[in-house]
Amino acid sequence: QKEVEQDPGPLSVPEGAIVSLNCTYSNSAFQYFMWYRQYSRKGPELLMYTYSSGNKEDGRFTAQVDKSSKYISLFIRDSQPSDSATYLCASNAGGTSYGKLTFGQGTILTVHP
Amino acid sequence: NAGVMQNPRHLVRRRGQEARLRCSPMKGHSHVYWYRQLPEEGLKFMVYLQKENIIDESGMPKERFSAEFPKEGPSILRIQQVVRGDSAAYFCASSSDLDTEAFFGQGTRLTVV
Numbered sequence: 001q002k003e004v005e006q007d008p009g010p011l012s013v014p015e016g017a018i019v020s021l022n023c024t025y026s027n028s029a030f031q032y033f034m035w036y037r038q039y040s041r042k043g044p045e046l047l048m049y050t051y052s053s054g055n056k057e058d059g060r061f062t063a064q065v066d067k068s069s070k071y072i073s074l075f076i077r078d079s080q081p082s083d084s085a086t087y088l089c090a091s092n093a094g095g096t097s098y099g100k101l102t103f104g105q106g107t108i109l110t111v112h113p
Numbered sequence: 114n115a116g117v118m119q120n121p122r123h124l125v126r127r128r129g130q131e132a133r134l135r136c137s138p139m140k141g142h143s144h145v146y147w148y149r150q151l152p153e154e155g156l157k158f159m160v161y162l163q164k165e166n167i168i169d170e171s172g173m174p175k176e177r178f179s180a181e182f183p184k185e186g187p188s189i190l191r192i193q194q195v196v197r198g199d200s201a202a203y204f205c206a207s208s209s210d211l212d213t214e215a216f217f218g219q220g221t222r223l224t225v226v
Contacts, residue, residue: 006155036217043117043204043217044156088155099146099208099215100169103155 003027006089006104015113019076023089023104026070030091030102033065035074038086038106047087048074079111115140117207117218118187125224126195134190134221138207145188146215147180150202162188195225 006023013019021035032051036044048063050056056063064073072089086108090101118137126132138145147159161169162182173180177195182188192199202222206215 034214041220041222043219045217046214049214090156099144099206100158100161101146101148101156101215102158105155 001026002104003030003102004089004091004104006107008105008107010108010110012110012112013079015079015081015111017079017111019074019079019083019109019111021074021076021087021089021107021109023072024070025072025091025102027091027093027102028070029093031094032092032098033063033072034090034101035061035063035072036088036090036103038088040085044088081111081113084110117142117205117216119203119205119218119221121221122219123222123224125226127226128196129194132192132195132199132223132225134192134203134205134223135187136190136205136207136218137187138205139209139216142207142209142216144208144210145182146206146208147188147190148204148206148217150204150220152201156204159190192223195223197225199223200225 004025035048037047038044050063053067060077062075086106088106089104092101145162148156150156158172160173160180177193179191202220204220206217208215
């Protein structure tokens with residue numbers, strides 16, 4: 001079983017739709033949870049970063065963590081064609097391993113006009 | 114402030130040759146992480162280095178792969194006697210002592226022919 005599971009999609013939605021991206025994780029040592037966005041042939045860029053269970057909002061993006069069920073979500077409101085990318089969830093155990101991330105497989109999102 | 118710089122962006126090697134991938138972390142960052150992204154797979158952690166020290170190499174293949182982060186100059190990921198299965202995108206990330214965020218470079222795409 002992979003430590004972080006993510007539905008690879010692909011996911012195709014019309015412009016303006018609400019997008020829900022989800023991951024589950026199995027390692028109870030994971031403390032930090034991130035969402036990265038990766039455009040084609042580019043490096044991943046950090047979108048959202050959370051530590052505790054609950055919601056964190058940044059503009060059109062909301063990250064949600066439920067540690068009791070080991071479930072991570074990213075919601076995108078009013079999706080735009082420029083949101084078309086691969087979205088990667090990631091987790092780490094913190095401490096001396098801040099940058100040692102375990103990634104999901106990534107979900108390919110296409111937002112069409 | 115320049116981001117994480119990786120070079121070359123594209124590298125073609127024949128089977129049996131050596132590949133050297135370079136990574137210059139963001140200014141002020143002393144922690145470097147290397148990841149590999151195989152086609153249709155997510156990012157996989159390879160190695161974590163600080164200046165002149167390998168901290169965690171649990172994701173490195175046991176043979177042919179090595180990494181260093183000298184006191185002066187970029188971090189180097191070296192792959193000896195490359196095989197076709199080494200063809201992938203290799204990403205470097207860096208973080209500072211105080212941050213928990215890891216910032217990624219644009220990657221080096223290695224093609225073994």
